[in-house]
Amino acid sequence: MSMEIPYAVKVRTDTGMNNARLGLWLFLGSETMLFGGLISAYVFLRMGSASEQFVHDLSEIPLAGINTLILLASSVAITLSVWSLRDRVFNRHRILMGIAVAAGLLFLGLKWLDYSEKFGRGLYPATSTYLAIFFTLTGVHALHVIGGILVNSYLLVTGRKLFREDPDRLLSRVSASALYWNFVDAVWIVLFLLLYVV
Amino acid sequence: MTNGQGRHATGVRDVSLFSTDHKVIGVQYALTALFFLLSGFCIMMLMRWQLAFPGEALPWLGKILGPDRMPEGIMLPEFYNQLGAMHGTIMVFLGVVPLAVGAFGNYVVPLQLGAPDMAFPKLNMFSYWLYLLAGLIMLASFFVPGGAPSSGWTSYPPLADIATAGQTMWLIGMVLLCTSSLFSSMNMITTIVQLRTEGLTFMRLPFFVWAQLITSFLLLLAFPPLEAAAVLQLMDRVAGTSFFMPGGLVVSGQVLTNSGGGSPLLWQHLFWFLAHPEVYVLILPAMGIVAEIIANNTRKPLWGYRSMVYAAVFLGFMSFLVWAHHMFLTGMGTVISTFFQATTMIISIPSIIILTALLVSLWGGSIRFTTPMLFALAFLPMFGIGGLSGLPLALAPADIHLHDTYYVIGHFHYIVAPGTIFALFAGIYYWFPKVTGRKMSDLLGKIHFWPSLILMNGIFMPMFIQGLAGVSRRLYDGGAQYVHAQGVIHLNEFMSVCAWLLGIAQIPFIVNFFWSMRKGKKVTQNYWEATTLEWSAAPSPPLRHGNFQSLPRVHRGPYEYSVPGSARDFTPQDEQEGR
Numbered sequence: 001m002s003m004e005i006p007y008a009v010k011v012r013t014d015t016g017m018n019n020a021r022l023g024l025w026l027f028l029g030s031e032t033m034l035f036g037g038l039i040s041a042y043v044f045l046r047m048g049s050a051s052e053q054f055v056h057d058l059s060e061i062p063l064a065g066i067n068t069l070i071l072l073a074s075s076v077a078i079t080l081s082v083w084s085l086r087d088r089v090f091n092r093h094r095i096l097m098g099i100a101v102a103a104g105l106l107f108l109g110l111k112w113l114d115y116s117e118k119f120g121r122g123l124y125p126a127t128s129t130y131l132a133i134f135f136t137l138t139g140v141h142a143l144h145v146i147g148g149i150l151v152n153s154y155l156l157v158t159g160r161k162l163f164r165e166d167p168d169r170l171l172s173r174v175s176a177s178a179l180y181w182n183f184v185d186a187v188w189i190v191l192f193l194l195l196y197v198v
Numbered sequence: 199m200t201n202g203q204g205r206h207a208t209g210v211r212d213v214s215l216f217s218t219d220h221k222v223i224g225v226q227y228a229l230t231a232l233f234f235l236l237s238g239f240c241i242m243m244l245m246r247w248q249l250a251f252p253g254e255a256l257p258w259l260g261k262i263l264g265p266d267r268m269p270e271g272i273m274l275p276e277f278y279n280q281l282g283a284m285h286g287t288i289m290v291f292l293g294v295v296p297l298a299v300g301a302f303g304n305y306v307v308p309l310q311l312g313a314p315d316m317a318f319p320k321l322n323m324f325s326y327w328l329y330l331l332a333g334l335i336m337l338a339s340f341f342v343p344g345g346a347p348s349s350g351w352t353s354y355p356p357l358a359d360i361a362t363a364g365q366t367m368w369l370i371g372m373v374l375l376c377t378s379s380l381f382s383s384m385n386m387i388t389t390i391v392q393l394r395t396e397g398l399t400f401m402r403l404p405f406f407v408w409a410q411l412i413t414s415f416l417l418l419l420a421f422p423p424l425e426a427a428a429v430l431q432l433m434d435r436v437a438g439t440s441f442f443m444p445g446g447l448v449v450s451g452q453v454l455t456n457s458g459g460g461s462p463l464l465w466q467h468l469f470w471f472l473a474h475p476e477v478y479v480l481i482l483p484a485m486g487i488v489a490e491i492i493a494n495n496t497r498k499p500l501w502g503y504r505s506m507v508y509a510a511v512f513l514g515f516m517s518f519l520v521w522a523h524h525m526f527l528t529g530m531g532t533v534i535s536t537f538f539q540a541t542t543m544i545i546s547i548p549s550i551i552i553l554t555a556l557l558v559s560l561w562g563g564s565i566r567f568t569t570p571m572l573f574a575l576a577f578l579p580m581f582g583i584g585g586l587s588g589l590p591l592a593l594a595p596a597d598i599h600l601h602d603t604y605y606v607i608g609h610f611h612y613i614v615a616p617g618t619i620f621a622l623f624a625g626i627y628y629w630f631p632k633v634t635g636r637k638m639s640d641l642l643g644k645i646h647f648w649p650s651l652i653l654m655n656g657i658f659m660p661m662f663i664q665g666l667a668g669v670s671r672r673l674y675d676g677g678a679q680y681v682h683a684q685g686v687i688h689l690n691e692f693m694s695v696c697a698w699l700l701g702i703a704q705i706p707f708i709v710n711f712f713w714s715m716r717k718g719k720k721v722t723q724n725y726w727e728a729t730t731l732e733w734s735a736a737p738s739p740p741l742r743h744g745n746f747q748s749l750p751r752v753h754r755g756p757y758e759y760s761v762p763g764s765a766r767d768f769t770p771q772d773e774q775e776g777r
């Protein structure tokens with residue numbers, strides 16, 4: 001009569017995954033449909049309306065581009081931090097995870113600059129359909145970034161204890177979180193192209 | 199519920215909202231969903247008063263509901279619209295799906311898999327919380343100024359964009375509900391893929407588990423676009439955007455000042471992209487329950503198990519490609535209509551395969567007419583009527599006449615009410631002994647079954663007649679002011695009386711349900727002499743933590759009934775060869 005859930009950490013050989021990994025992939029499938037729904041709404045509205053509704057300022061590309069690079073750097077850092085944990089080098093893992101979290105916070109800071117600059121010019125979601133979709137898509141994405149930062153910070157704070165007790169479980173959690181973080185990064189690249197460039 | 203063989207309760211976590219045991223969460227889902235089903239049904243009984251006797255005062259109850267809703271007992275049109283929107287919302291999102299997936303899926307699937315719990319027990323608890331919160335927010339909308347949402351369960355803009363505050367609560371509830379079903383579906387899929395016990399290959403899974411697996415994929419992938427749509431409508435209402443609003447709309451004599459550039463059709467696309475797969479979310483678990491009960495009570499293997507599985511997989515896939523058949527009348531163009539007409543015709547094939555397989559399974563069986571079996575048997579023709587009456591709606595030319603008439607109401611209610619809900623009743627009577635260790639009374643069960651069957655048809659069959667005559671489903675007076683309706687309007691009274699009698703016919707069930715929990719006849723572990731693991735390997739009720747004494751091993755397929763040369767007429771999945 002065991003309460004232990006099978007394959008919580010260990011990989012099930014015939015599926016090649018543990019539960020967390022499969023669960024997270026399913027979650028990402030669902031997230032893809034969420035952003036897919038929002039992005040297809042954007043495409044639907046833009047194709048069906050006069051082009052002046054969607055005029056935007058190309059001079060915003062540099063700031064948003066820098067922000068894209070920051071998020072990419074964060075992705076690289078978290079991937080390296082997973083590899084460090086796989087090699088059981090905890091301190092390197094910890095530093096890299098810290099960099100990933102800090103880069104995420106920096107991304108949010110620059111995002112806020114972008115928002116407040118727009119508000120300062122009297123540009124609100126209600127102003128035009130482009131701004132409506134801009135604020136909604138980037139807002140939903142920012143919520144995902146905040147969620148990722150919270151989980152990564154939690155793993156950073158509680159990691160040392162779990163590393164001593166059960167390093168495999170920590171690795172499983174950090175890998176799952178890293179997978180999510182890379183997804184959030186990939187979504188941003190699509191949004192960057194859709195909302196700032198084209 | 200106490201557990202005769204297992205541990206004693208270990209504290210408040212075992213029974214409270216904080217339990218992570220899939221069985222406790224399943225029961226929580228079941229009780230909450232049954233409460234919502236009853237609320238949705240009461241709402242409908244109120245509406246039927248207005249339809250049968252438009253403009254007449256409802257005795258005593260009308261006064262209780264107050265002057266904002268029923269001044270002097272006469273129903274206001276606004277209140278009728280609120281009831282209509284909330285009946286649909288509650289029945290679909292808060293009643294049937296949580297009962298079919300949250301309750302039955304949660305309780306039965308891990309047991310049928312030979313698993314100690316769901317893959318993510320804490321997430322499971324969290325899913326239930328979100329569902330409960332969403333339901334309470336939606337119910338509370340009745341008490342805010344302006345009342346509950348009144349733009350239909352589909353919340354079509356521009357109407358929904360400019361509706362009263364209740365609509366905002368509907369949207370918040372919907373976002374929570376989408377999140378809840380996201381977590382529960384990823385939990386369910388992971389459980390089924392990862393926690394199958396040794397020897398339980400995919401083609402040995404009971405059909406019920408397959409049905410839950412496909413349902414979960416539909417929930418996982420179809421709900422997020424609705425969540426996106428709900429976020430966009432929320433922005434329209436709260437931040438003043440115009441996603442679904444064209445410019446220059448005139449409301450109550452005033453031109454709206456929104457920026458415009460939005461499209462009401464966009465909402466319909468996003469909504470139906472969820473809501474058509476949702477139809478299969480409503481029906482697939484029902485088919486799964488009926489399949490279990492038919493195999494068990496005919497003492498025969500299911501006829502065409504593999505075809506049923508493939509049909510169900512194909513059904514799930516196709517359900518993502520039919521949504522715009524709800525939109526033939528929107529002027530989206532004949533080319534698109536033709537495409538969706540074709541896919542809709544194609545999707546009827548797998549449903550018919552499953553129904554046919556279930557029907558042929560009866561052939562030559564020595565049928566036990568137990569209470570669950572009666573409901574399962576009634577499901578077959580009722581679902582058949584519901585499904586076949588959908589074919590004319592799938593054809594764009596016929597749909598132009600039938601769209602938005604009572605014909606549509608009759609069609610989908612045949613699928614969901616005497617179809618799915620009968621299957622859910624069957625499931626309750628079938629698995630009640632597993633959950634409580636006691637069985638429900640067969641006498642009360644039969645008193646529940648026969649009137650329900652007759653009255654359901656009394657309500658929904660006349661709707662086909664009214665709909666063919668062209669009566670619109672949206673009329674607050676039941677068609678009294680509508681020339682087309684005059685020849686068939688007398689049916690309203692008959693349907694309403696049937697609905698109220700149906701309400702009375704549920705009393706034996708409610709009594710039976712609560713009475714049997716404490717006083718029902720005690721039963722053995724495998725009361726129905728079934729082959730699947732929840733009956734053969736787990737005690738009734740299953741052990742509080744971990745379900746089984748030790749995890750079972752599976753040696754055979756799910757429905758080995760009446761195997762030639764075997765001593766008994768059933769061979770459980772975990773029985774070893776040569777016994």
